[in-house]
Amino acid sequence: MSAANGPFDFTLAIGDDALIAAQRLAEWTSRAPEMEEDIALANIALDQLGAARLLLTYAGELEGAGRDEDALAYLRDDREFRNCLLVELPNGDFAVTMVKLLLLAAYQVPLYTALAGCADERLAAIGAKARKESAYHLDHAALWVKRLGDGTEESHRRAQAALEQLWPYHHELFTADPAAPVDPATLRADFDATVSAVLDEATLTRPETGWAPAGGRDGVHTEHLSYLLAEMQVLHRAHPGASW
Amino acid sequence: MYGNDFAAEDAPGGGLLGQVEAAEAALREAASRGRRGAPEPGEDLEAYFADVIDADQKIEPRDWMPEAYRRTLIRQIAQHAHSEIIGMQPEGNWISRAPSLKRKAILLAKVQDEAGHGLYLYAAAETLGISRDELVRLLLDGRQKYSSIFNYPTLTWADVGAIGWLVDGAAIVNQVPLCRCSYGPYARAMIRVCKEESFHQRQGYEILHTLSHGTPAQKRMAQDAVDRWWYPSLAMFGPPDGDSTHSAQSMAWKIKRFSNDELRQRFVDMCVQQAQILGLTLPDPDLRWNDERQAYDYTQPDYDELMQVIKGNGPCNRQRMEHRRRAHDEGAWVREAAAAYAAKQAARQKEKVAA
DSSP states (O other): OOTTSHHHHHHHHHHHHHHHHHHHHHTTTTTSSSHHHHHHHHHHHHHHHHHHHHHHHHHHHHHTSSOOHHHHHHSOOGGGOOOOHHHHSOOOSHHHHHHHHHHHHHHHHHHHHHHHTSSOHHHHHHHHHHHHHHHHHHHHHHHHHHHHHTSOHHHHHHHHHHHHHHGGGGGGGGOOOTTSSSOGGGGHHHHHHHHHHHHHHTTOOOOOOOOOOOOGGGTOOOTHHHHHHHHHHHHHHHSTTOOO | OOOGGGOOOSSTTHHHHHHHHHHHHHHHHHHHHOOOOSOOTTOOHHHHHHHHHHTTOOBOTTSOOOHHHHHHHHHHHHHHHHHHHHTHHHHHTTTTTOSSHHHHHHHHHHHHHHHHHHHHHHHHHHTTSOOHHHHHHHHHTTSSOOOGGGGSOOOSHHHHHHIIIIIHHHHHHHHGGGGGOSBHHHHHHHHHHHHHHHHHHHHHHHHHHHHHTSOHHHHHHHHHHHHHHHHHHHHTTOSOGGGOSSHHHHHHTTSOOSOHHHHHHHHHHHHHHHHHHHTOOOSOTTOEEETTTTEEEOOOOOHHHHHHIIIIISSSHHHHHHHHHHHHHHTHHHHHHHHHHHHHHHHHHHHHHHO
8 A cells, every 4th residue: 555645545545456356256165174164254245245235335435535435435446446455366275265364354353453443433444244254254364264274185285275375465554544544554463473373273384485475555466356346346337227 | 816915926935924923823722712722632633633633723843643644744844954954055045146245145045044043943843752863864865855045056146036026035935824823832843934035025026126127238137037936836736736745634633724726827827927026027938817716817837847846957956955965964074073073061060070
């Protein structure tokens, strides 16, 4: 997030994180390894979508250009999206999805908690609601990462591979932005403590890599986002101005 | 019409929901009135069972029941559960493309509810002495069926509305009488399911209402969806009474309360007025009020087509089953991991206690 763009860019960025995460999680519907998990993934997707709607609605108001949640979700191109790269990566296998959710939730819990205490009343209210949901997401992901990491040889191998693949992307979440209502850099210690404890219990090893891909906050994404948006936006864009 | 409780109304769901609530009250009333206890030693079990059924009391899992009653219920409840699980696919097909965030949220919640209904129903079936794993195996091996309706494709967004209005509508008309079914666990599951389904039906109706009052392209989309889903929805009630193999016995056991044709007629009567309010037409040129019968005459669905779909030759049978099998197979390593982890945790707990 480039500094000094104020609360609009910040609100848009974390709203986009939640929206794209919801879109990916919802792709699991009817595909989960067990029925209980189908319900859980849809539930988490719904929470993320709910947070996204509140944040995008508020971002639209902050911008003051008359854009509502749907205008922001459906009528921006990938170069205008501000989500972190982590959330747009494909679902992969169940281990990739759960490790991704662990990293995301371990960031969203302290983020929303800090937001709940920030000076902006609207953001504080959204943070207060969303942090409870994120705590559940974190529990769920942590439990599965432990089950997979400390389960069978096969599940351990897949969980470790997922961690190797995703780990580099978490750095972007904590890019300093002192002008934002919550400076992401201040959330790092909390994230590290949470994730380290889970990975230890899951018998997983933190990858050693200096690679730290970024760019999402500036609208420079992976190749995956444009396909995701093409699918998400296709119907809305085919009927300009229609109500649904 | 069938009396005030089944009168068509301007918005769907309301009267049916009233029926569900009445069934729930009847269930509570039957429970408070108490039920005759276990059969006397030496009492004829068949007669005892008939007695409980005649008194409109519920058969509970611990009760003696004829083997054929148990088998019929397992088959019916399992098929119902499988339908909820397979039914997630046609609607799930539009979650990623839902045209507004509000609609996306509603659809996600609905598909999540369906998974929940599947779980209630598998739990109800398990009270009859079969495990969910066995039932899932029977589905995946093609030895148990799911509702034929889910073998039709969802080609446009309006199909999501048509499924809510017509498919969920037909399901409720079918299921509301099951809220009074003689088997307690099934009746109680149906009360929960029907309340949520009625809500889904309203949402589907609302989608179609918005489309039919929207742009010309949206209205065409809505009409096209209704044209494609009308007859498959009528076919959901099963073959005509003359050809229905399980009906008479199921009615005697108070599992079924009305015949296929009676329920189908109720559904047609309910939909006609709702279609008028939607400003959409039902694709049946011979649909007209019959003053003598006090019901609508309508063209029967194509039962040869229904038989083809039931046999596996509908447009999406192969796709739906392949999808389900793939999810099951690709999830095997995850279920194994969860089992291995649980075993390790249990062993560690034991060590701790021993230490």
